[in-house]
Amino acid sequence: MDRYHWLLIFHVAGAFLVLGGAMVAGIFNVAALRRERPSEIVVLYRLTQIAARAITLGMVVALAFGIWLVADLDFVKWSNAWVIIALILWVIASALGGAGGRREDETRRFAQQLAADGDTPSAELRARMRDPLTLALSWGSGLAVIAILAVMIWKPGH
Amino acid sequence: MLAILRPDSWNFPLFLHVLGATLVTGATAAAFILAVSSRQWPWMRRVLARTLLLATFPAWILMRLAGEWINSRENIPGSPGWLGVGYIVGDGGLVLLVVAMILGAVGVRRPQRNWPVSTVAVLTGVYFVALIVAMVAMTGKPGS
Numbered sequence: 001m002d003r004y005h006w007l008l009i010f011h012v013a014g015a016f017l018v019l020g021g022a023m024v025a026g027i028f029n030v031a032a033l034r035r036e037r038p039s040e041i042v043v044l045y046r047l048t049q050i051a052a053r054a055i056t057l058g059m060v061v062a063l064a065f066g067i068w069l070v071a072d073l074d075f076v077k078w079s080n081a082w083v084i085i086a087l088i089l090w091v092i093a094s095a096l097g098g099a100g101g102r103r104e105d106e107t108r109r110f111a112q113q114l115a116a117d118g119d120t121p122s123a124e125l126r127a128r129m130r131d132p133l134t135l136a137l138s139w140g141s142g143l144a145v146i147a148i149l150a151v152m153i154w155k156p157g158h
Numbered sequence: 159m160l161a162i163l164r165p166d167s168w169n170f171p172l173f174l175h176v177l178g179a180t181l182v183t184g185a186t187a188a189a190f191i192l193a194v195s196s197r198q199w200p201w202m203r204r205v206l207a208r209t210l211l212l213a214t215f216p217a218w219i220l221m222r223l224a225g226e227w228i229n230s231r232e233n234i235p236g237s238p239g240w241l242g243v244g245y246i247v248g249d250g251g252l253v254l255l256v257v258a259m260i261l262g263a264v265g266v267r268r269p270q271r272n273w274p275v276s277t278v279a280v281l282t283g284v285y286f287v288a289l290i291v292a293m294v295a296m297t298g299k300p301g302s
Contacts, residue, residue, distance in 0.1 A: 005298040012297045016180050016290075023184025024191070027213055031205045043199055047191060146177065153173045154166075 007072065011065035015149065017058025022142045024051035029104075029138070033129055036121040038114035041129070045108035052101055063090060081157025086148050093144035100137030107134070171227035178221030182251075183289045185214035186282050189258070193279035196265070203275060207262040210255065210278075218255055222248050240295040247292035254285045 001009075025048050032044040070076050070083055077083070107128045114122050128134075164172070189209050196202035225248060234241060258281045265274040 001298045001300050005300075009294055009297045012293065015176075016183055016293055019177070019180035020184030020187060023181045023213070023217070024188040027185065027188040027209055031209075040199070040201060043195070043202075047195065050191070051188075149177060149180075150173055153176070154169050 003072070004069070007065050007069050011062055011069060014058045014060070014062030014065060015152075017054050018062060018145050019058075019149065021051045021054035021058055022145060024048075025055065025138070026142065036126075037119055038111040038122065038125060039119045041111045041125065042108060042115050045104065045111065048104070049108075052097075055097065059090065059094060080155075082151050082155040085156065086151045089144050089148045089151065093141050093148065096137050096144060097141035100134055100141060103131070103134040104138065107131075165231075168228060168231050171224050171231060174220060174224035175228050178217055178219075178224055179289070179293065181217035182214060182221050183286065183293070185209065185217050186286045186289060189214055189262075190279060190282040190286055193262075193275050193282060196275050197272065200269060203262070203265045203269065206275065206278065207259070207266050210259045210262045214282075215255055215259065218251060222252070238299065239301050240299045243292055243295040247288045251285055251288065254281050258282055258285075 028044045028048040028051065032041050032048070035041050035044065066086070070078060107125070110128060111125055114120070114125055189206060192202050192206040192209060196206055225244065229241070258278045261274040261278050261281075265271070265278065268274065
């Protein structure tokens with residue numbers, strides 16, 4: 001295999017970490033929404049944190065090897081529309097995911113506190129978990145990542 | 159930055175195939191984590207069974223059907239090894255997933271038995287590694 005294919009493997013591996021991690025986070029998130037006991041919700045939120053770390057690592061790896069590929073290939077330019085759009089979407093996905101993750105972290109800490117104080121179902125916890133802004137940020141980040149994949153395949157303006 | 163130059167008509171099936179592949183990898187990882195964790199938290203067995211049925215299997219269908227679609231468009235000459243790896247992991251994965259789904263359901267119905275969920279952990283762990291190998295083979299296309 002030549003250098004292009006090795007760089008591509010690591011770039012795609014980064015994309016797999018991001019999209020696969022988003023799938024894992026989505027599954028645990030939906031499962032948490034269906035639970036009532038705070039202690040069970042805490043466990044699922046902790047598992048979501050594993051996925052969040054995989055997503056963060058994948059975002060860095062995909063970006064680093066993507067930049068390397070653009071620098072290495074003669075027929076891809078920094079001025080190509082699809083390269084610029086992908087970078088903008090990367091920033092948007094990171095910002096949305098980071099903001100959503102911080103809000104979910106606050107909810108996890110609240111659930112942890114409830115679990116320690118009797119572990120009884122709480123209407124406030126349920127409301128925080130279903131907070132439309134938090135859900136929009138997290139799921140919006142996932143959609144932005146899917147949009148990056150679409151840009152990488154269609155390459156508008158190439 | 160997936161394969162630079164290709165006809166436009168290949169883009170949509172390729173998008174669905176890659177999206178399906180990433181989602182089935184993530185859903186398999188989630189199933190593995192749930193199967194391992196359900197030894198400590200038995201209530202996770204139901205989440206595991208639902209994940210296999212409603213996330214892993216539909217993502218596998220998307221990956222496999224879109225893979226066949228793009229293969230029919232590309233009309234790849236001969237039988238390159240990387241394509242063979244894709245077929246083995248794709249079709250072999252169905253067998254693993256069906257067995258995992260059955261054992262996942264058994265694990266919910268027979269909470270006193272641990273072996274079904276332990277077997278699901280092994281199956282999903284093996285399939286996760288196989289998916290990564292397929293990703294490397296299909297992206298790097300060694301030998302072509």
